[in-house]
Structure formats: structure tokens, C-alpha cells
Amino acid sequence: MYDYLIVGSGLSGAVFAHEAIKKGKRCLVLEKRNHIGGNVYCEDVEDIRVHRYGAHIFHTDNESVWRYVTELVPFNHFVNSPVANYRGKLYNLPFNMNTFYQMWGLTSPIEAKARLETETAGYTGKPKNLEEQALSLVGRDLYETLVKGYTEKQWGRPCVELPAFIIKRLPVRFTFDNNYFSNRFQGIPAEGYTALVKKLLKGADIRLNTDFLDDKEEYSALADKIVYTGTIDSYFGYKHGWLEYRSLRFETETLDEENHQGVAVMNYTAAEIPYTRIIEHKHFENGRQAKTVVTREYPEAWQPGLEPYYPVNDEKNNTLYIQYKEDAAKEKNVLFLGRLARYAYYDMDQAIVSVLETAEKELRMGEY
Ligand SMILES: Cc1cc2nc3c(=O)[nH]c(=O)nc-3n(C[C@H](O)[C@H](O)[C@H](O)COP(=O)(O)OP(=O)(O)OC[C@H]3O[C@@H](n4cnc5c(N)ncnc54)[C@H](O)[C@@H]3O)c2cc1C
Numbered sequence: 001m002y003d004y005l006i007v008g009s010g011l012s013g014a015v016f017a018h019e020a021i022k023k024g025k026r027c028l029v030l031e032k033r034n035h036i037g038g039n040v041y042c043e044d045v046e047d048i049r050v051h052r053y054g055a056h057i058f059h060t061d062n063e064s065v066w067r068y069v070t071e072l073v074p075f076n077h078f079v080n081s082p083v084a085n086y087r088g089k090l091y092n093l094p095f096n097m098n099t100f101y102q103m104w105g106l107t108s109p110i111e112a113k114a115r116l117e118t119e120t121a122g123y124t125g126k127p128k129n130l131e132e133q134a135l136s137l138v139g140r141d142l143y144e145t146l147v148k149g150y151t152e153k154q155w156g157r158p159c160v161e162l163p164a165f166i167i168k169r170l171p172v173r174f175t176f177d178n179n180y181f182s183n184r185f186q187g188i189p190a191e192g193y194t195a196l197v198k199k200l201l202k203g204a205d206i207r208l209n210t211d212f213l214d215d216k217e218e219y220s221a222l223a224d225k226i227v228y229t230g231t232i233d234s235y236f237g238y239k240h241g242w243l244e245y246r247s248l249r250f251e252t253e254t255l256d257e258e259n260h261q262g263v264a265v266m267n268y269t270a271a272e273i274p275y276t277r278i279i280e281h282k283h284f285e286n287g288r289q290a291k292t293v294v295t296r297e298y299p300e301a302w303q304p305g306l307e308p309y310y311p312v313n314d315e316k317n318n319t320l321y322i323q324y325k326e327d328a329a330k331e332k333n334v335l336f337l338g339r340l341a342r343y344a345y346y347d348m349d350q351a352i353v354s355v356l357e358t359a360e361k362e363l364r365m366g367e368y
Contacts, residue, residue, distance in 0.1 A: 002028040005222050006204070007212040008229030010038020011348055012338030012355050014200035016227050019359035027204040028222055032211040035194070036201060038229075039309075040348065042192035046254055046291045048282045049192040053307070054248060054297065055265055055279045056193060059181040060349035066185040068352065072199045075187035078284055081178035082265035082277075086145045093267065094180055095142060096173040103141055109174035116172065133164035138172065149271035154299050155246070163314075188284050220333075229338035231308060232324045240323045243343055245308035249298040251275075260292050274298055311343050318343075335362060 003025035006013045014036070017027045035041055039053040057080045060066055069075070084091040092098035100112040119139020127133035130151065134143045147170070148159055155162055171182070179186075189196045212219050213234060220226055228235055233243045264283035268275055275296040282292055302308060311317065321343040328336045337355055339346045346354065 002026045002205075002223035004028070004225050004227055005030065005212075005219060006227045006229070008038060008338065008340075009033075009036040009197065009201065009206065010229060010338060011040055011197065011200075011351050012229045013038070013227065014197045015352050015355040016335075016337060016359050017204045018200040018202075019356065019363060021203040023363045025363070029201060029204050029206045030210045030212045030219060031206065031208050032230075034209050036206065036208070037194045037197040040193035040197065042194050044192075045252075045293050047289050048287055048291075048293050049285065050252065050281045050293050050295070051193075051279065051284070052250070054250070054309070055277075055284075056188075056348065057181070057186065057284075058188060058348055059183040059186040060347075061183045061185070062349055062353060063184070065349045065352050065356075068356075069189075069196060073196045074190045076190045076285060077186075078188045078264075079186055080180040080265065081263065082180055082267055083261075083263050084146050084150075084267045084269050086149075086269045091146060092178045093146070094171045094173065094178075095138065095146075096178060097176045098178060099142075099146075103145065112174055127164040129160045130162035130164055130166050131159040133167050134159065134170065137167070137170045142170075146269050148269075149273075150267060150269040150276055152271060153274070153276050156299065156301055190285070224333070226334045228334055228336050228341055231340045232321070232328060232336060232343060235336075235341070236324055236327050240320055242304065243308075243320055243324075244312040244317050245302040245306075246310040246312060247300040247302040247306040248309050249300050250295050251298065252293060252295040255292050255294060257292055258290060260294055308340065311339075311345060313344070 004020050004027045006017050006027055006029045009029050009031040013029060017029055020027050040056050041052050042049040043052050057078065058069065058075065082093045084093050091102045097109065097112060100106045100115070104115055106112045106115060116139060119141060120136055123132065123136035127136055134147050151159055151162070212230065231243065261278060261280050263280065265277055265279055267277045275298045277297050279295045279297065280292055281295070282289060300306065328334070335358060336342065337358060339351060
């Protein structure tokens with residue numbers, strides 16, 4: 001008999017397992033895929049660690065989370081500096097002095113500030129949609145070159161039909177700084193994310209290729225308590241309906257070249273290119289291999305059977321989620337954790353913080 005049956009070996013399930021094992025609990029992890037790690041899983045191709053489910057860059061302001069992961073495995077000093085490709089012309093991101101130079105030939109922050117003020121001057125009043133919001137933040141040139149096509153591909157809808165709140169801010173910097181994130185800590189596990197998850201799961205029994213929902217009752221009988229990190233609607237047999245997601249399709253190719261695009265992430269911002277970005281995985285780790293592996297990322301409408309990547313947190317889906325959340329509160333022996341069970345987009349650090357908070361309460365309770 002186990003203390004905990006953990007459904008899902010992603011970061012959330014693995015962090016819970018790690019905390020429980022530290023307290024002497026016995027854990028069994030069920031994973032329906034043929035590998036551990038959930039969406040942070042990396043697989044080796046040509047000695048290059050390929051981020052199978054999309055580029056993952058660890059970035060956080062939370063010092064204790066940074067300490068938590070870096071005490072488990074070493075991290076490198078990767079800094080995400082994506083480049084945007086619009087019809088063959090390249091621009092640095094996020095919007096900074098390099099971008100303003102590339103876009104308008106401006107070389108001083110004073111000129112750039114004045115130009116942005118002129119660009120946005122005509123767009124006042126409460127924006128009614130994402131297009132109006134973006135125009136009021138950065139003006140037409142930056143919006144049409146770097147925001148419009150990319151966002152429409154991402155969401156599968158014209159920006160005028162998307163709500164303004166999707167883009168709360170478009171960070172603008174008046175320095176020559178291409179670091180996409182402004183967090184205190186940033187990097188990639190030097191041995192890849194799978195090594196991190198392996199460390200977290202040390203001491204747990206793991207069954208791969210095992211879907212908990214295939215025999216909920218039999219598996220539930222194996223432990224005192226369940227930690228469930230799968231989709232919440234599937235746990236309840238979709239009884240209130242399906243929660244919607246945006247999905248992605250990845251097209252990965254090994255190229256007989258040493259360096260294909262010179263950067264880990266290149267965004268394709270024109271509408272006529274069907275993918276949103278090309279990832280060249282070796283650049284996450286400063287790779288020196290003879291070949292390279294690239295992945296084109298195509299956003300897709302989600303339908304049952306496809307991987308659920310991004311929750312569509314609109315009113316309709318959030319209302320549906322609340323019904324499932326109420327059901328979940330009644331399941332006394334089950335903890336619902338992680339991005340799928342909480343129907344929320346979590347960056348890795350947020351996923352870890354959320355699990356640590358729950359684990360702290362849960363495991364402390366168990367001590368009395
Ligand atoms: C494309 C993309 C890019 C991202 N990039 C970043 C980034 O750069 N930086 C960042 O901080 N975060 C990023 N994230 C977020 C990051 O992926 C999540 O924070 C993290 O994966 C959350 O882990 P999780 O364990 O909650 O979920 P998951 O990783 O989805 O793990 C859930 C696991 O449960 C398993 N499972 C589900 N149902 C069952 C079942 N019934 N039986 C058995 N097993 C089951 C699944 O197979 C999966 O392995 C990105 C997310 C996406 C989608």
C-alpha cells in the first residue's frame with residue numbers, strides 16, 4: 001500500500017513526490033506517456049537535448065524556487081533573446097533600442113521615446129479589442145510588423161476579435177537589452193529538464209504507459225490518497241462538458257548543418273508563414289555538435305485527442321471550470337494539482353510554488 005498515488009509525472013507530480021518522499025511517504029507515480037517529465041521532457045537527438053513539447057526557459061523572481069531547483073541539478077546561464085523575422089527582415093525582442101534602430105533607424109532613447117509617443121498618440125479611450133490595445137501601447141508600425149500576424153496565428157482569430165486583456169502590457173525598453181525576461185533568475189538545467197524530474201522522482205515507484213482513468217477504482221485502491229495532475233474534466237468523465245484549450249503541432253527536423261539560425265528562438269511574425277516560431281535546440285545549451293535539430297511550432301485549434309497546451313480562460317470555460325472545481329472540493333481523498341487540474345497557465349516556477357504550498361499543508365497535516 002502506498003501513501004500517495006500520484007497521477008502524472010510532470011513537474012507538479014514530481015515536486016509533490018519529492019516533498020512526500022522527504023517526509024518518508026511511499027509514492028507510486030502513474031504516467032500515461034512513455035516517459036517522465038510531462039511537458040518539460042527533453043529527448044536526446046544527435047546528442048542535442050530537444051524540448052519535445054515546446055521551448056522551456058526557467059525564469060523566476062522567486063529566490064527560494066530558484067534555490068530549490070538549482071540545489072537539485074546545475075543550471076546554465078541561458079538568457080532568452082528571441083529574434084523576430086518579418087518577411088526576411090530581423091528585429092530584436094522584446095521591444096528595445098535595437099528594435100527601434102531596426103524599425104526606424106533611431107539611435108537615441110530620446111528620439112525613440114518621442115517616436116513612440118507620436119505612434120500611439122491617436123489611440124486614446126478604452127480599447128475594445130486586442131488590436132486597439134496594441135496600437136495604444138506601441139503604435140501601428142510595431143503592431144503590424146511584430147504583433148499582429150504572430151498573435152493571430154497563436155489564437156486562430158483576427159486581433160479585432162480578440163479581447164484586449166490578452167495583452168496587458170507590451171514591454172518597451174529604452175536600452176540596448178535583448179533579454180526577453182526581466183526576472184532575477186534565468187537558465188536551463190545543464191543536463192536538461194528530464195534530469196531535474198528524475199532527481200525529483202528519486203525514491204518513487206513509477207509506472208509509465210499507464211492511464212489512471214483506464215481503471216480509476218483499481219488504481220485508487222493502491223494508496224491512501226491521490227494527487228491528480230491530469231485534466232480536471234477528464235477526471236469527472238466530462239460530465240459538465242469539455243474544457244477548451246489551444247493546441248500546438250511540432251515539426252522537428254535534424255539538419256546536416258552546424259548552426260541553422262544562430263539563436264534558440266526565432267519568431268515568424270508575418271501572417272502568411274503558418275508557424276509562429278522555429279526553435280534551434282542546441283542554442284539553449286551552447287551546443288557544439290556537428291548537426292542541429294530545429295522545431296517549427298504550429299498553433300492549432302484543440303479537439304479531443306490533441307495535447308491540451310494553453311487553457312482558453314474565457315468566460316465560458318472559466319464558468320465550466322468552476323463547476324468542476326466544486327466537484328473537486330467534494331473529493332476528500334484527492335488533491336488536484338498542476339496546470340491541467342487547475343485549468344490555468346502556470347510557468348514552471350508558479351507550478352512549483354503552487355505544489356510546494358499544497359504539499360506543505362498536506363504533509364504537515366499528516367504529521368499529527
Ligand atoms: C508550449 C509551452 C511552452 C512553455 N514554456 C515555458 C517556459 O519557457 N517557461 C516556463 O516557466 N514554463 C513554460 N511552460 C509551462 C510549463 O510547461 C508548465 O509549467 C509545466 O509543464 C507544468 O507541469 P505540470 O506537471 O502541471 O503539467 P504537465 O507537464 O502537463 O504534466 C502532467 C502529466 O500528467 C500526465 N497525465 C495526465 N493525465 C493522466 C492520466 N489520466 N494518467 C496518467 N498520467 C496522466 C501527462 O501525460 C503529463 O505527463 C510552457 C508550456 C507550454 C505548453
